[in-house]
Amino acid sequence: MHRERTCPSSNRNGSEKSIIALLARDDSPRVLSIWQNERVCEYLLAPDSRRQAWHAWLAFPGAATNDVTETYRFLTFAKSRQILTDAFGSCPAGMVSALGKFGPFARPKHAYSALYKMLTAGGPLANHACQSAKINDDDLVVMASAVGLPAPERVIRALLKCNIPARAMVELLWAVSRLTPEHDERQLVQCVVQGRQPEAILAKLLSLTPFPEPPFERAGLLVPITTADQLRKIGQRLNNCLRKPGEELAAAVASVLSGQRYFYSWEGENPALLAFARCGSAGWILAEHSGPANSRVADAVIEQVEDMLADIPNVFIGNAGSGMLRWICAK
DSSP: OOOOOOOOOOOTTHHHHHHHHHHGGGGGGHHHHHGGGHHHHHHSSSOOOHHHHHHHHSSOSSSOSSSSHHHHHHHHHHHHHHHHHHHHHHOOHHHHHHHTTSSSSOHHHHHHHHHHHHHHSSSSHHHHHHHHHSSSSHHHHHHTTTOOOOOOOHHHHHHHHHTHHHHHHHHHHHHHHHHHGGOOOOHHHHHHHHHHHHHHHHHHTTSOOOOOOOOOOOOOOOEOOOOOOHHHHHHHTTTTTSSSSHHHHHHHHHHHHHHSSEEEEOOSSOEEEEEEEEEETTTEEEEEEEGGGGOOOOOOOHHHHHHHHTTTTTTOOOOOSSSSHHHHHOO
């Protein structure tokens, strides 16, 4: 037996309109025009997935018509998949159930568009959108921007298991997509699994790319650090911020790969790490230096370095200068 849905008694011009405004937000004038008078109960008492299908259609009104009666009949009697197909041109698998997780309130137009884009593309990101208990509008839009990046599905699934924030996820997916042509999928997955945190994963991903040639070869006890792994190990030996994958190591490796810095190890009695910064086309300057646990490097060591590099004109140590080059180039 069919039982009509009835709304609790309320002031039609008061609390009921307030509820419509809360649920439908910007769509509330159209909702009140389509579900007029007692019919508004059908809108209020509908399941979330059904109401969200209506809101998606209102955001992308497909074959819209000014005939309110015809619109009401279509939204009332058509299946949710038909309504979404009318709005978007198709209804990808899982969209109706995913809309049910949007909750009772209308979402911004870009949220419906982002969900449709992700589900149409399919793959791990689409599964993530379908399986998430709650979908945030901003995260949904950010994740949808990663659709189309040529990242292996195994890597995407590994990243999703790490529960990484959406914005960091997209950045990592972009980095993965750039590395994919030259690196084995297993290496990329291993970087994710071992890193776990965004900065650590990025450091490991960047470490897959070979360092460029050093600006100058070994000079006595001053030895170029030619791989990311060597840089991490010297960080461990000196107990500084480069000793493990993270933000500092990722930034250091990125600066080398971009040609802006190069690191050297001082293998003397008092070991130290020296960073040389590119000073345009003029050459390189000594930008930073530190000993064990970031301790100060003795002036005598810097003087020895200066002596060893005296015959290399495109390198400037800077002790005799005002510090202008270091301030400008090493920022």
